[in-house]
Amino acid sequence: MALMLVKFDMKKRVKLAQTIWFLYWFAVMAGVLVFSMGLFFKIELRKRSELMDNNESHLLPNVLILMGLIACGVNAFGGKVCYDSLDPSKFIKWKPMLKPFLMFCVGFNGLLFVTALLCFVMRIPLQFTLAEGLKSGMKFYKDTDTPGRCYMKRTLDLMQMEFRCCGNNHYRDWFEIQWVSNRYLDFSAKEVKDRIGSNVDGQYLMDGVPFSCCNPSSPRPCIQGQMTNNTAHYSYDHYTEELNVWKRGCREAMVSYYGGLMNTIGALVLLVTMLEIAVTIGLQYINSSLSSLVNPEDPESESEGWILEKTVGETFTDIMTNMKAMSKGGKVEEEAEAGVATVS
Numbered sequence: 001m002a003l004m005l006v007k008f009d010m011k012k013r014v015k016l017a018q019t020i021w022f023l024y025w026f027a028v029m030a031g032v033l034v035f036s037m038g039l040f041f042k043i044e045l046r047k048r049s050e051l052m053d054n055n056e057s058h059l060l061p062n063v064l065i066l067m068g069l070i071a072c073g074v075n076a077f078g079g080k081v082c083y084d085s086l087d088p089s090k091f092i093k094w095k096p097m098l099k100p101f102l103m104f105c106v107g108f109n110g111l112l113f114v115t116a117l118l119c120f121v122m123r124i125p126l127q128f129t130l131a132e133g134l135k136s137g138m139k140f141y142k143d144t145d146t147p148g149r150c151y152m153k154r155t156l157d158l159m160q161m162e163f164r165c166c167g168n169n170h171y172r173d174w175f176e177i178q179w180v181s182n183r184y185l186d187f188s189a190k191e192v193k194d195r196i197g198s199n200v201d202g203q204y205l206m207d208g209v210p211f212s213c214c215n216p217s218s219p220r221p222c223i224q225g226q227m228t229n230n231t232a233h234y235s236y237d238h239y240t241e242e243l244n245v246w247k248r249g250c251r252e253a254m255v256s257y258y259g260g261l262m263n264t265i266g267a268l269v270l271l272v273t274m275l276e277i278a279v280t281i282g283l284q285y286i287n288s289s290l291s292s293l294v295n296p297e298d299p300e301s302e303s304e305g306w307i308l309e310k311t312v313g314e315t316f317t318d319i320m321t322n323m324k325a326m327s328k329g330g331k332v333e334e335e336a337e338a339g340v341a342t343v344s
Contacts, residue, residue, distance in 0.1 A: 008289040010300040016289075017085045020282035024079035027279055028072055030272045035068025037265045044261065048254070050155050051133040060122050064265065067115050071276070074108060077101070078283055085286050098287050105280040112273040119266030123259040130251045134168040141210070142181040157212035163257065165250035166213035173249070178203035179210060209245055218244030281307060 008016070042061035045052065081098070084090035141156055143149040160166055167173030185192050185204055195204050207228040214222035222244050226232040289305035 006285065006289075006305045008285075008303050008305055013286070013289055013303070014086060016282065017082050017286055020279055020286060021079055021082035023275065023279050023282065024075050024082055027075040027272075027275050028079065030275055031068050031071030031075055033068070034071060034269060034272055035065055037268065038062070038064025038066075038068055041261060041265065044258070048155065048159060050152060051137050051159065051254075052129050057122075057126060057129050060118055060262070063115055063118065064269070067112060067269075070108065071112075071272070074105065075276075075279070078105070078279060082283065082286060085290060088290065091290060095287075095291075098283075102280065102284055102287070105276070105283075109273060109276050109280060112269060112276060116266045116269040116273060119262045119269060122262055123255065126258055126262075127251065127255050130254050131168065134251055138168060138173065138177055138179065141177075141179045144181055145183070157210060159254075160210070160212040160246065160250060163250055163253040164215070164246050165248045165253035166209055166246040167249050168251050169249040171209050171213055171245050171247065171249075174209040174213070175205065175207050178205060180204060180206075213245040215244050215246055220244050 038061045041064065042058060045057055045061060078101075081091075081094045081101075084094060137152055137156055140146070140149040140152040142153070144153055182204075187193065187196075192204060195206060196202055199205055206225070208225035209227070211222070211224060214224055223233055223236065224245060227245075228238050230237050284307055285305040289303045292303045292305070293301050
């Protein structure tokens with residue numbers, strides 16, 4: 001018994017072919033959209049690649065770009081087949097390759113679904129990637145004269161201003177590293193000597209943050225130095241004062257931005273997957289309805305279309321039987337080759 005059997009006449013077959021042809025070219029544009037989203041996401045990641053701990057974060061955009069290109073090719077071919085199905089004489093040349101093509105489409109739809117899931121789960125490793133990348137980047141903030149690191153200060157400052165954040169997890173992260181270059185420190189000053197001498201690593205640590213942490217919306221002039229010293233500023237208590245620097249850590253801010261971007265892309269890829277499944281089912285109905293014409297010489301005769309020629313259970317059993325037969329056939333060939341080699 002065929003799965004989801006539908007009876008067709010000439011008018012219904014033509015209408016189905018025209019509808020699926022239109023949907024296929026709509027799916028081509030959807031493939032372009034997936035490609036564009038992957039390209040956009042890759043560009044966004046490259047803007048801050050210095051703050052990424054590894055290159056694994058580029059896996060998702062690369063997959064999206066590849067899937068978008070494949071979708072364009074697959075859907076363009078499917079659209080051509082649907083167009084030629086209106087003329088049975090043209091459709092004959094596509095018939096031998098339709099079954100492998102439909103099987104490829106099923107596999108491709110599965111990969112699209114996995115890609116959509118990947119968009120949702122990649123948020124987790126991204127958190128660790130950004131945590132380590134930001135931690136390393138903050139250590140190199142002061143190295144403005146070191147080749148390969150001289151742009152880190154600019155990158156971090158722009159990132160903190162754009163995302164309205166400060167530090168890795170909190171603005172106090174800047175208190176734990178030396179972010180001022182030695183070339184700008186007066187080593188003859190007592191304060192500098194005391195701060196360096198009080199640290200086991202000989203670093204100049206202070207309770208201050210870079211200017212890019214300042215919140216321009218605050219009515220008070222930015223307090224970015226001696227933030228824990230109440231006597232250094234008039235009418236100021238760092239325990240109760242609403243600090244005029246960004247309170248949110250940059251890891252949280254960037255994960256929120258990239259995570260939202262990935263969730264949006266994942267939802268769109270799911271919609272594209274549903275469209276791909278619809279056109280694949282439609283093409284299968286076209287193929288089966290043209291293969292089951294009551295009178296193959298009369299294109300206007302009635303026919304039946306189906307998704308599967310047998311039930312799901314019977315189809316699965318046939319697939320397993322064919323796989324076993326292929327496996328046994330391979331073993332027989334290997335044994336025959338081994339026997340010939342022994343005789344020779």
